[in-house]
Amino acid sequence: MEPAEVEFLAEKELVTIVPNFSLDRIHLIGGDLGPFNPGLPVEVPVWLAINLKQRQKCRLIPPEWMDVGKLEEIRDQERKEDTFTPMPSPYYMELTKLLLNYASDNIPRADEIRTLVKDTWDTRMAKLRLSADSFVRQQEAHAKLDNLTLMEINTTGTFLTQALDHMYKLRTNLQPGESSHSQDFW
Amino acid sequence: MYQHTLFGAYINAIILLLLQRVLLLVASDVDALCACKILQALFQCDHVQYTLVPVAGWQELETAFLEHKDQFKYFVFINCGANVDLLEILQPEEDTFFFICDSHRPINVVNVYNDTQIKLLVKQDDDLDVPAYDDIFRDEEDEEEDSEDESDGSEPSEKRRRFEEVCCTGRKVTLQMWLFLHFRREILFDYEQYEYHGTSSAMVMFDLAWIMSKDLNDMLWWAIVGLTDQWVQDKITQMKYVTDIGILQRHVSRHNHRNEDEENSLSIDCMRIAFEYDLRLALYQHWSLYESLCNTSYTSASLKLWSVQGQKRLQEFLADMGLPLKQVKQKFNSMDVSLKENLREMIEESANKFGMKDLRVQTFSIHFGFKNKFSASDIVYATTSLMENIEKEDSETTNFIKALDSLSRGNLDKLHQGLDLAKKQLRAIQQTVASCICTNLVISQGPFLYCSLMEGTPDVKLFSKPVSLCLLSKYLLKSFVCSTKNKRCKLLPLVMAAPMDVEQGTVIMVGIPPEVESSDKKNFFGRAFEKARGPQGAVLPAGPGRCCPAGSVHASSTDSPGGLSPASKRCLPAQKPQTIIELKTEDRSKFLDALISLLS
Numbered sequence: 045m046e047p048a049e050v051e052f053l054a055e056k057e058l059v060t061i062v063p064n065f066s067l068d069r070i071h072l073i074g075g076d077l078g079p080f081n082p083g084l085p086v087e088v089p090v091w092l093a094i095n096l097k098q099r100q101k102c103r104l105i106p107p108e109w110m111d112v113g114k115l116e117e118i119r120d121q122e123r124k125e126d127t128f129t130p131m132p133s134p135y136y137m138e139l140t141k142l143l144l145n146y147a148s149d150n151i152p153r154a155d156e157i158r159t160l161v162k163d164t165w166d167t168r169m170a171k172l173r174l175s176a177d178s179f180v181r182q183q184e185a186h187a188k189l190d191n192l193t194l195m196e197i198n199t200t201g202t203f204l205t206q207a208l209d210h211m212y213k214l215r216t217n218l219q220p221g222e223s224s225h226s227q228d229f230w
Numbered sequence: 231m232y233q234h235t236l237f238g239a240y241i242n243a244i245i246l247l248l249l250q251r252v253l254l255l256v257a258s259d260v261d262a263l264c265a266c267k268i269l270q271a272l273f274q275c276d277h278v279q280y281t282l283v284p285v286a287g288w289q290e291l292e293t294a295f296l297e298h299k300d301q302f303k304y305f306v307f308i309n310c311g312a313n314v315d316l317l318e319i320l321q322p323e324e325d326t327f328f329f330i331c332d333s334h335r336p337i338n339v340v341n342v343y344n345d346t347q348i349k350l351l352v353k354q355d356d357d358l359d360v361p362a363y364d365d366i367f368r369d370e371e372d373e374e375e376d377s378e379d380e381s382d383g384s385e386p387s388e389k390r391r392r393f394e395e396v397c398c399t400g401r402k403v404t405l406q407m408w409l410f411l412h413f414r415r416e417i418l419f420d421y422e423q424y425e426y427h428g429t430s431s432a433m434v435m436f437d438l439a440w441i442m443s444k445d446l447n448d449m450l451w452w453a454i455v456g457l458t459d460q461w462v463q464d465k466i467t468q469m470k471y472v473t474d475i476g477i478l479q480r481h482v483s484r485h486n487h488r489n490e491d492e493e494n495s496l497s498i499d500c501m502r503i504a505f506e507y508d509l510r511l512a513l514y515q516h517w518s519l520y521e522s523l524c525n526t527s528y529t530s531a532s533l534k535l536w537s538v539q540g541q542k543r544l545q546e547f548l549a550d551m552g553l554p555l556k557q558v559k560q561k562f563n564s565m566d567v568s569l570k571e572n573l574r575e576m577i578e579e580s581a582n583k584f585g586m587k588d589l590r591v592q593t594f595s596i597h598f599g600f601k602n603k604f605s606a607s608d609i610v611y612a613t614t615s616l617m618e619n620i621e622k623e624d625s626e627t628t629n630f631i632k633a634l635d636s637l638s639r640g641n642l643d644k645l646h647q648g649l650d651l652a653k654k655q656l657r658a659i660q661q662t663v664a665s666c667i668c669t670n671l672v673i674s675q676g677p678f679l680y681c682s683l684m685e686g687t688p689d690v691k692l693f694s695k696p697v698s699l700c701l702l703s704k705y706l707l708k709s710f711v712c713s714t715k716n717k718r719c720k721l722l723p724l725v726m727a728a729p730m731d732v733e734q735g736t737v738i739m740v741g742i743p744p745e746v747e748s749s750d751k752k753n754f755f756g757r758a759f760e761k762a763r764g765p766q767g768a769v770l771p772a773g774p775g776r777c778c779p780a781g782s783v784h785a786s787s788t789d790s791p792g793g794l795s796p797a798s799k800r801c802l803p804a805q806k807p808q809t810i811i812e813l814k815t816e817d818r819s820k821f822l823d824a825l826i827s828l829l830s
Contacts, residue, residue: 154496
């Protein structure tokens with residue numbers, strides 16, 4: 045999967061906005077949205093929220109986990125544990141990037157939030173690399189990882205599976221003569 | 231008539247009901263660029279389709295209109311078109327609408343009093359001094375008595391044409407009508423005599439955005455740049471500038487009050503605008519202080535930097551402030567922090583001793599990110615030099631679009647390119663001014679001063695563009711006023727000529743008002759140039775000139791050359807005042823003679 049595809053999936057998440065226009069309910073294939081009344085908060089998917097924000101038709105309200113105190117707790121928790129801790133949202137990285145790119149004036153202390161989320165991400169990636177490394181070294185057959193988000197899986201997924209594939213091929217070729225079908229593997 | 235608050239409603243009507251497209255005709259100056267940016271942002275919010283056409287003069291305006299008049303019903307003119315009778319020149323269809331947002335004054339009376347097709351965007355408190363309707367246009371009943379026209383239109387332009395026909399054909403006129411015509415002529419003469427500038431179009435557009443509640447910090451910044459452009463080009467009085475700064479200051483505090491709040495401060499990437507009582511030195515934060523002192527017209531003229539004594543005075547000035555030469559000649563950002571801290575106050579104190587009382591000026595600066603800090607005048611210089619870039623052989627439209635792009639925050643590389651070009655331009659201007667003064671190229675022709683640049687002068691190609699030539703002439707006049715001892719010459723206006731296109735043998739000429747302390751920046755050269763040229767373009771058919779401030783001659787109209795009688799001059803095709811014109815080189819001396827006899 046491309047990271048852009050993962051971001052596309054993340055844009056379906058709901059976020060609260062405060063519009064400054066009014067519109068009746070709109071019926072889309074994926075569901076209904078609205079009605080929009082000026083000054084009243086309403087939940088919309090992120091793709092619509094970003095579009096409306098760029099056209100100056102709404103004000104974004106950051107999700108409740110996007111707060112300096114909470115993110116500090118999450119980051120410290122992540123650093124303490126050896127395994128992965130649950131994240132506030134399965135798309136926390138994409139949402140942070142999108143919201144901070146387009147609506148950083150609606151989010152208080154945006155720079156600190158960016159730093160905290162990046163710290164958390166780095167810790168989790170380090171853990172992922174470590175576990176992948178030990179997996180390969182000990183030639184395990186399967187592994188189970190909880191609380192990983194799609195973006196993190198996507199960064200290592202392709203590389204890991206292809207690397208394991210190659211290693212398997214190399215390993216089977218180490219036993220010469222036992223099977224003359226080695227050429228079939230190519 | 232004035233349609234300020236309804237413009238928003240009109241635009242909404244356009245998108246929701248009619249889904250029409252709009253044609254934007256934008257003049258070539260920084261104020262127009264800024265207004266255009268604001269309008270483009272508003273259009274993008276509401277998904278209004280538009281086409282942008284940059285125009286550099288009357289010819290281009292007419293051509294653009296003729297090309298597009300079949301496809302568009304709504305035209306928006308930015309910084310062009312207010313001071314001529316648009317309906318007569320362009321001859322539009324009945325259902326075309328013109329929206330005019332122009333800072334040129336005086337606005338043509340036909341444009342003001344037309345109710346149907348022409349909508350003017352002006353601020354409520356902008357005093358237009360328009361003559362009363364009854365003084366210029368007569369009612370229908372009186373008309374029908376005198377002429378047998380069956381036309382029933384109440385279009386002021388038609389009425390005016392009929393009056394012209396009446397007086398031209400020399401029909402028998404009643405005493406009442408004759409008196410009316412006489413007074414009308416006087417009133418129009420006074421009204422259209424001098425031209426000047428009103429509120430910047432960028433500020434009017436920002437006002438519009440504010441009324442529609444769609445104003446952003448970005449648009450506020452563009453409004454600031456538009457106003458600063460008017461100040462840099464000396465188009466408005468100091469009083470008006472300070473008033474407008476006050477108005478913008480209120481908006482700035484409204485948008486930027488969160489910067490002081492520590493708890494919820496904005497991300498560093500967000501744009502912040504700050505009010506500053508900054509130095510008047512051009513580009514000093516992107517240059518070295520020494521270079522900036524040498525190349526700003528104010529300091530260079532006051533210290534007389536073209537002479538040897540001037541250079542000595544500069545050294546004294548720097549020594550007085552206690553700034554070592556080595557520090558001052560390096561890039562401003564690398565200067566010692568201890569020196570930079572109190573720089574403004576130090577410079578102001580020393581400047582007062584050397585006779586430069588206005589070295590500090592109220593302005594705004596913007597900063598975003600950790601590195602990017604610009605003052606409004608920096609942006610003005612950079613954008614002007616991008617717009618009139620002669621280095622590459624790009625078309626004018628490409629340069630226009632590049633300059634337009636450089637106003638967005640995302641195009642910093644273009645902005646830096648513009649800053650480099652601006653430094654070159656300022657240096658070239660200073661060197662040309664110095665050489666003109668030292669070689670006494672500025673001569674008094676009687677009613678005005680005249681200076682002509684020869685073809686072989688270094689950097690003369692830079693001055694083939696209107697705005698650069700205007701800047702050069704203003705700096706030259708300032709320096710000349712400081713250098714000459716002749717009291718009478720100090721009060722004269724200046725006419726400047728430079729070669730425009732060597733192959734075609736054309737010359738570009740510009741006229742600017744005199745440099746006086748309490749000047750109201752009113753220019754009469756537009757009308758004077760027009761008359762000196764003659765009725766049918768005796769010198770040359772109207773080339774690409776710019777619609778700049780103009781005014782008529784202060785001599786009585788019976789003295790106009792070519793024996794034009796006062797009555798017949800009103801029969802001419804619609805007049806287009808231009809303070810910047812293009813001539814053929816061989817016609818130059820004839821034109822000058824005509825101008826001298828006109829003005830003396």
